[in-house]
Amino acid sequence: MSAQIWALSGVLAVTFATFLVGWRASRMASTAQDFLVARRTVRSRRNAAAVSGEYLSAASFLGVAGLVLKDGADALWYPIGFTAGYLALMLFVAAPLRRSGAYTLPDFCEARLGSRALRGLAGVLVVFIGILYVIPQLQAAGLALHNILPNVPNWVGSTVVAIVVIINVFGGGMRAITVVQAFQYWLKLFAIAAPTFIMCVLFIGHGGLRDGGATTLSEPLPPTFTTATTISVDTPVLLQVTETVKFAARGTIDDDPVNGSVYWRSGQQHKVGADTKLHFSKDSSVPVIAGAPSDNANWFAPSSTADDMFTTYSLMLALFLGTMGLPHVLVRFYTNPDGRAARRTTLHVLVLLALFYLFPIMLGALSRLYVPELLVTGRTDAAVLSLPTKFAPGLLGEILGAVTMAGAFAAFLSTSSGLIVSVSGVLSTDVLRGRVRDYRVATVVAGSVPLILAIAVRQTDISLTVGMSFALAASTFSPILLLGVWWRKLTWVGAAAGIVVGGGLTLAALVYSRVHALTGGSVPGVISQPALFTVPAAFVTVVLVSKMTPSKIPADVAQVRLRMHAPDGLGLTRDRAVASFGTAEERSRLADGRHRK
Structure with missing residues (x-):
């Protein structure tokens, strides 16, 4: 709170x-x-x-x-x-x-x-x-x-x-x-x-991630959960995994109702329905949206x-x-x-x-x-x-x-x-x-x-x-x-x-x-x-x-292009905002060539 x-x-x-x-x-x-x-x-x-x-x-x-x-x-x-x-x-x-x-x-x-x-x-x-x-x-x-x-x-x-x-x-x-x-x-x-x-x-200062241990994103491994995590899926998603992962789920996976343990094998893709809850344990591999890099080396x-x-x-x-x-x-x-x-x-x-x-x-x-x-x-x-x-x-x-x-x-x-x-x-x-x-x-x-x-x-x-x-x-x-x-x-x-x-x-x-x-x-x-x-x-x-x-x-x-490319010091710019919406005094200065802004 x-x-x-x-x-x-x-x-x-x-x-x-x-x-x-x-x-x-x-x-x-x-x-x-x-x-x-x-x-x-x-x-x-x-x-x-x-x-x-x-x-x-x-x-x-x-x-x-x-x-x-x-x-x-x-x-x-x-x-x-x-x-x-x-x-x-x-x-x-x-x-x-x-x-x-x-x-x-x-x-x-x-x-x-x-x-x-x-x-x-x-x-x-x-x-x-x-x-x-x-x-x-x-x-x-x-x-x-x-x-x-x-x-x-x-x-x-x-x-x-x-x-x-x-x-x-x-x-x-x-x-x-x-x-x-x-x-x-x-x-x-x-x-x-x-x-x-x-x-x-x-x-x-901590020497990297997780309990002071060093880590690198270039390792050929999928990302992993740092803590036990529960995820609520609000809209349908298609997920892929590169390593075997086991988790608990309640909702719909691959158009079938599920309420308990789920086991996904490496290389598979699965459709998770809306209003589904997924619970992963610490250090479990993270499934990613299909088409995104699934491991850190490819990422x-x-x-x-x-x-x-x-x-x-x-x-x-x-x-x-x-x-x-x-x-x-x-x-x-x-x-x-x-x-x-x-x-x-x-x-x-x-x-x-x-x-x-x-x-x-x-x-x-x-x-x-x-x-x-x-x-x-x-x-x-x-x-x-x-x-x-x-x-x-x-x-x-x-x-x-x-x-x-x-x-x-x-x-x-x-x-x-x-x-x-x-x-x-x-x-x-x-x-x-x-x-x-x-x-x-x-x-x-x-x-x-x-x-x-x-x-x-x-x-x-x-x-x-x-x-x-x-x-x-x-x-x-x-x-x-x-x-x-x-x-x-x-x-x-x-x-x-x-x-x-x-x-x-x-x-x-x-x-x-x-x-x-x-x-x-x-x-x-x-x-x-x-x-x-x-x-x-x-x-x-x-x-x-x-x-x-x-x-x-x-x-x-020719005149328009000269106005666009001539140096500012020559004073050739004509303010169209003044001509359209300016006061009478401003329009008069513009007509006399004395308006420069």
Whole structure:
């Protein structure tokens, strides 16, 4: 009970701090520009912290460690890809995007290609990607709260996060959220770094695992239970074992009722039904989800099968190019004063992300030693939250658990805030009239719809869901951004065709994967991670259709491209937010060429 009190205290503390910081910052927001782009006055270091706070989502704080626990070396591509995507963003997109003067991603599409139809299509896609990405954040919040209060249903945590985010965005838009996200990055870094450091010190001080005996994950053995463990299986799972294991069970196994001792031989797979309880003795081998590495030697080595290789390369392409296509990431660069600041922001982000991702990798490795029972149920996303109390029973473990819980909620709040800001900006300017009142109405809609879906949709691995979001972004917006910045012959017809082809193929793969997941069927890598064929298909479609429609090249393409690539000191940037939503005085300065932000 004391562990629950500590963890709940951490959740309440970070929730109240987030609300307080957002409330204080919202008092500075009064105009549409404040709500949309924070008046273009966010400097590079604060913006870098805000970008990192927004980007380090539930997939980073919980999902990476969970994937390392389950998949081992293959999961390392996730943190590498999450970070490397900012290198492409810095080199090719960040500065020209800011100099375009746009205030949303659909606005950039219209500014570059002069098409309201393309802007509408891009707006629909921004809303869809935002909702697809925010759903796992809310679901993870429900999982986190349920982990400390088992009697509280998952929807309570999701609702708490959604309400706090809606209030903050409603009150101050981008202006308030920038301060909130910068604060939450440092909170998340502390919440994952401090417990990791302490647990590593304890591990080394004890000479390894179990009664001071040394251990290694590279041994060709399956993980084993450190204590006698009882596991409740909430949803049906297919388990495999590599060593003979005997345990007690009550429920359903292989569609047959069972209540007593069970004996599984090496190399077998068995289906465990919902509401089944399994009791394993200390040092028993741990069954794992079918398809995951079943022993530590395979866990420590990267997969070499053709399907796994395709999945890895496809994942890397999705993460590398998908980062620049995520609307909630790009919208942060519209808040920089100029293109140079946008590029510096991206460089700082690379450093901050690289620092953060060291810690969930170490936690994932420790989790395989201390909480292997999560491999049985498949709820590996709970590894970061479950590890502290299992690692250090007593007051220290409870305090460490409270710290990680606070960091997890900071991740849910910060990323959900950025997503709802980006969706609200598009809804308020493309569907409504772009006033502050419209932005607030859009905020309520942008927060409520994902909450309903998060409660209704079945939860899967957080990082896998987010990975599909990256694939969708890479297959739709990435070609438009890269070619729009660097290729003068791009047309709006080609861009629209690329969105339809790349997005359509990705969504088809998403639907196929979800249907097979519900029916228990296996999904090939070309479907679960489709970016390796959807991204090239989108690029080829954009280029071919653009070459077939040269008459659709905008008449002002030379001026627009000059504005994107000219040095900031020349003062060629024209702020489209001022032109659309600025005051009469600001519009007058813009018309006279005296507006520079």
